[in-house]
Amino acid sequence: MGLLALFRRTPSSASVAKERLRIIVAQERSARGGGPDYLPLLRRELLEVIRKYVNVDPEAIQVSLEREDGHEVLELSVALPERKTG
Amino acid sequence: MTEIIVVTSGKGGVGKTTTSASLACGIARRGKRVAVIDFDIGLRNLDLIMGCERRVVYDFVNVIQGDCTLKQALIKDKRIDTLYVLAASQTRDKDALTQEGVRRVLDELTADGFDYIICDSPAGIEKGAHLAMYFADRAVVVVNPEVSSVRDSDRILGLLASKTLRAEQGNGGVKEHLLLTRYSPKRVASGEMMSVDDVKEILGLDVIGVVPESQDVLTASNAGTPVILNEQSDAAQAYEDAVARLLGESKPLRFIEEPKKGFFARMFGG
Ligand SMILES: Nc1ncnc2c1ncn2[C@@H]1O[C@H](COP(=O)(O)OP(=O)(O)OP(=O)(O)O)[C@@H](O)[C@H]1O
Numbered sequence A: 001m002g003l004l005a006l007f008r009r010t011p012s013s014a015s016v017a018k019e020r021l022r023i024i025v026a027q028e029r030s031a032r033g034g035g036p037d038y039l040p041l042l043r044r045e046l047l048e049v050i051r052k053y054v055n056v057d058p059e060a061i062q063v064s065l066e067r068e069d070g071h072e073v074l075e076l077s078v079a080l081p082e083r084k085t086g
Numbered sequence B: 001m002t003e004i005i006v007v008t009s010g011k012g013g014v015g016k017t018t019t020s021a022s023l024a025c026g027i028a029r030r031g032k033r034v035a036v037i038d039f040d041i042g043l044r045n046l047d048l049i050m051g052c053e054r055r056v057v058y059d060f061v062n063v064i065q066g067d068c069t070l071k072q073a074l075i076k077d078k079r080i081d082t083l084y085v086l087a088a089s090q091t092r093d094k095d096a097l098t099q100e101g102v103r104r105v106l107d108e109l110t111a112d113g114f115d116y117i118i119c120d121s122p123a124g125i126e127k128g129a130h131l132a133m134y135f136a137d138r139a140v141v142v143v144n145p146e147v148s149s150v151r152d153s154d155r156i157l158g159l160l161a162s163k164t165l166r167a168e169q170g171n172g173g174v175k176e177h178l179l180l181t182r183y184s185p186k187r188v189a190s191g192e193m194m195s196v197d198d199v200k201e202i203l204g205l206d207v208i209g210v211v212p213e214s215q216d217v218l219t220a221s222n223a224g225t226p227v228i229l230n231e232q233s234d235a236a237q238a239y240e241d242a243v244a245r246l247l248g249e250s251k252p253l254r255f256i257e258e259p260k261k262g263f264f265a266r267m268f269g270g
């Protein structure tokens, strides 16, 4: 599992809410405004392809568009599940 | 000049009608002529919160459909003589409200010299919410410090920036303000509830007011007296501050911290 266990204190309920919102709001904004509108579909199709090989969670895939001096970079990150025994 | 202000949220039940009623009263109490319109077709509510439900003879849809004049449908408030209410219709036919009809009513109110028109939006992002915001100059986005409400208000911000007359005309768009309500400083302090700053940071908007969770809101709706008229109440004072800020005054935020008490509060409070 992971990251949370690294911290001694579990984050407060409010900061969990804030972090979740930060991600979803950024995602939805880029889907409707700044980014091209194919992003949500791209994300769905990527998910389907990856799932042919590994069973990942929908939230394990982040697709975002970053603007870096003049050109755009499509960033794709896929968090693979931990390998389970059996 | 007439200013049209939509009170909107996306999510239902967050306090739009409570806010519309109090802002309308607060602005009108300062001598401005105010009309507050219920856009919640089929689920009329504002008349109850304003305490004029028994005086509704004609409604918004009646005016649009030409069953009566606007003058006949406007209900003059008994407490503040520059304040008028236009009730929503109870019809099931949501298509009764048309963009053209809404435009005619707003134009007539403008010609009649109203200073402010407050549009109480229905929940959701469907036609009613769309029509309530379409002609707005400013928007008060009502939000509770809670994930679904914040997310929905961000969607509303997206609509305000694209699906309004001002956005279409490209002349600066609708001016947006955030009004946080049902805020509990105690729960914020204990880390259970997102703070004003958290919500502000996520939505990237100016805060026009923070209204605390208050029992006075229920008492006010029971009586049909908008909460802002209950001077003792924290919620009333918070709404009064919001009115002042809407009209351009600057006021520090109140009621966002627990009342400071003893030694510990002084040590740990801001
Ligand atoms: N500051 C507050 N403290 C406590 N209760 C509140 C506060 N503000 C609103 N409420 C309560 O929340 C409920 C919903 O309020 P209101 O009707 O104003 O919301 P709304 O956004 O207009 O709802 P709808 O989406 O159905 O139109 C009511 O029961 C009201 O009394």
Ligand SMILES: [Mg+2]
Binding pocket: B016, B017, B018, B040, B045, B120, B121, B122
């Ligand atoms: Mg309402």
